[in-house]
Amino acid sequence: MSASTLTIAAPADFHVHLRQGTFSELLTKHVKLGGFGLAYVMPNLQPPILNTEEALLYKSQLQAIDPTVEYMMTLYLSPELTPDEIRKASAAGIAGVKSYPRGVTTNSEGGIESYEAYYPVFAAMQEEDMVLNLHGEVPSCSETNTCVLNAEPTFLPHLRKLHATFPKLRIVLEHATTRAAVECVKSLGDTVACTITPHHLALIVDDWAGQAFNFCKPVAKYPDDRQALRDVIKEGHPRFFLGSDSAPHPPNKKSTATPSQACAAGVYTSPILLPLVAHLLESFGALDKLEAFVSTNGRAFYKKPARPGLEVTLRRTKKKIDEVWAQGQDSVVPFWAGKELDWEIISA
């Protein structure tokens, strides 16, 4: 395809971290800047978003920063979440619940250890047609040879069991990174979908070895795993769509200052998101699937059809990615800082 412009209907990012406080004021504006009018917002704040009231307060804070974006809210799965709270959340328009395994990513110390205890909550979610978002990794454990490389494949039996137990519950396996995850989701029913990040379309393990700005959880894995992510987009599978997992950290948290302080996990893509995804999909011959991947597929799964007037147009160009984005005391370094993208947004 050699079109010089592309118009995409209503891009929607179904997994994004917008943080809190002044940092959030910098980041939230980047959703629209990156070409997106809908943000499915993760609840792993400090403290996490545990109930309807907290989610609505957070939503109002985000709306105060940029009222032009539609924010879809999630609750953090925890023991204090009840079927009653699920019904209340659903009535208030909260779209989903996010499950974090304990200790595997940013602010997940309160994450879950086993799912059975949450079955009443999942049953209520199924009734209410809410979405369960899974960070699909198990904690590392040397005794069972589990580490960051196989934490996702080792999680997949939990996904299979949840789907078998709650076949009508809509489930999203978030930020898939392995061929095993892609094949598992494809094998399951229409209520199971999967998000893919742009950085996992670009990176393999070699790229984050010694390079903190490419380090995120789940970690990027083998070349063959990356190929599986590219292939499932290229084939146009309707249950795979964009969730950027754009996860900002201040630059000083991304640099390994001392042997006792590891750097934060996360790759930041929000302000360049649509041009980056176009660039990546074109690199592996899937530019014709751009609208399906960034809009149609996810909106269909979440029952949020595109409204007219939210189209975004891209123009072919050579545009260097900014080295840093800053506002006041806050700053963040984007993925591929200083590299050139082949597309830029000309209208949103």
Next chain:
Amino acid sequence: MSASTLTIAAPADFHVHLRQGTFSELLTKHVKLGGFGLAYVMPNLQPPILNTEEALLYKSQLQAIDPTVEYMMTLYLSPELTPDEIRKASAAGIAGVKSYPRGVTTNSEGGIESYEAYYPVFAAMQEEDMVLNLHGEVPSCSETNTCVLNAEPTFLPHLRKLHATFPKLRIVLEHATTRAAVECVKSLGDTVACTITPHHLALIVDDWAGQAFNFCKPVAKYPDDRQALRDVIKEGHPRFFLGSDSAPHPPNKKSTATPSQACAAGVYTSPILLPLVAHLLESFGALDKLEAFVSTNGRAFYKKPARPGLEVTLRRTKKKIDEVWAQGQDSVVPFWAGKELDWEIISA
């Protein structure tokens, strides 16, 4: 074992990087400080050590810094190395030749791409009873699904072929990190040995994910790979011995400053080496194999029997590892900086 002191005959480190210039003045003294009287010195300087003359010059520089250590020298395998040069090197007491695959570690841009061209050199080495030291990794290649995680297993057929072609050539597979490598070396003849580093006895992939001070090449891998390294020491296999691969870099090279600059690969253990190895071996029940691992096995393979008077005694203690070692403008951060070791050297 609950002995409060341990005396080890003539510890020998069969893989160490002593660098150049003022940095070398800091590092070279750490060999003896870490309890070692013999250092098998790697040739990957800038420019690399390509011939006898350069190796002897480098050796004299190291002797000028600390004449109490025995330095065994190696040449960097390159197209300019000839059978004549091998005979000359052997006559001058140079012990081995180190092969680096192209681009896989520090200063390996001039590394080899295929071994057949070097068969005349290897034949001369076999005649002269010199040792071939292999950095046993192939370069990453997405098309073949090769990356830093499987670069070592993918190299092993080269080792098997070299051993089959030159059965009397002594070969050391350096810094093994995988169960596959351990099993391969065990399956081969008595002319094939293997070094193991202390940090690969401690680390798995999770430990260097986002932590540059634990990042080295080959990268630490799965828990089961680490277990294989521990087990082969615990079983007392005579062809497995210590090569620390102590690889210093200035602290600013270990920190990821920008997205375009990855950090240097290498873990630095020299100044704490013998106490660290004792601590690690005790942690997995192999303290009774300490002398075999750090002295007897390697010295037997290299035909460098321990001389009396080189014993080193360790005392049980709780000793914190220094945060940094410095001299003049040079500094280096050791492995496990700030952590406590259970042993210290009381006489050397």
